[in-house]
Amino acid sequence: IKKIGILTSGGDAPGMNAAIRGVTRYAMYKGLTVEGILRGYDGLIHGDSTALTRRSVGGIIHRGGTLLKTARSEEFRTEEGRQKAYEWLQKNHIDALVVIGGDGSMKGAEKLSALGIPTITIPGTIDNDMPGTEYTLGYDTAVNTVLEAVNRIRDTASSHDRVAIVEVMGRHAGFIALESGMACGAEIVLVPEKKVTLKEVADHLVESHKQWKMSSIVIVAEGAVSGCDVLTYMKQHHPEMNPSLTVLGYLQRGGAPSARDAKMAGLFAQKAVDYLLSGGKDAVIGSIHDKIVATPYTEVDKYKFTIDENEYDLVHALGT
């Protein structure tokens, strides 16, 4: 292969820029040329791209967001859209495509592979919810962002003796909630993987209250229940606990990547390029048991990871 394309797709995540830089510079170091496709799969369909050079990816390793912009392309979901994308890649002599994105973006890449263009996916999503890897770019930064925010919320919650409910992202997974909950010493963490009723949450808080624990942090993963529902329930049944709600929202998607995200971006990039150059294709790069690996799309379902049961039990044991 001589020329590769690179795009970012789906929700942006800190570390995507570091991965763009890593893929571009490592590919050029190996003698390839690199075309940056703008706005995810939409850019392939509409032929929106720019040649990337060592210089054009300078000064971005520490920046959040994505230089290439991103989108959740509706058109790419259709067969006609994918055919247009494939034809554009052919016309522009792009021999392989590196996609940086989450689960949906990886499924898109797999469909493009089926048309005959080799693709590699680098996991980039704050949710950490992709098969084929225990770690996705952006996750570590998002957890640290939540931690910093909750530490501030705790100051005011404890000054006012309130129950502070904090809703975090994560889509259908509880990784962000559990890891940030562990790190900030939350009393309760609600995750989609574990069903808990609002009455059980309230009972737990009442018990803490009885033991003179006058303020508490409840971290709610958006996929478990809405923070608003927890707030409404608490206000109705336990107004004396003075409950408050903070929805952290898009705050979690921005900011400079953590050291771990920026470093992993470089390692994932190297593996993606090396794998392509060794004849590999149609795979997701990942970290499994601390090793950087490439797993063919057809086998990723063998490597599905979920929240740590011990951490889930421990966060509640320590928070009580």
Ligand code: F6P
């Ligand atoms: O996948 C990343 C993520 O931030 C999820 O945590 C969240 O559910 C979703 O994207 C929000 O998507 P959108 O950017 O379309 O609002």
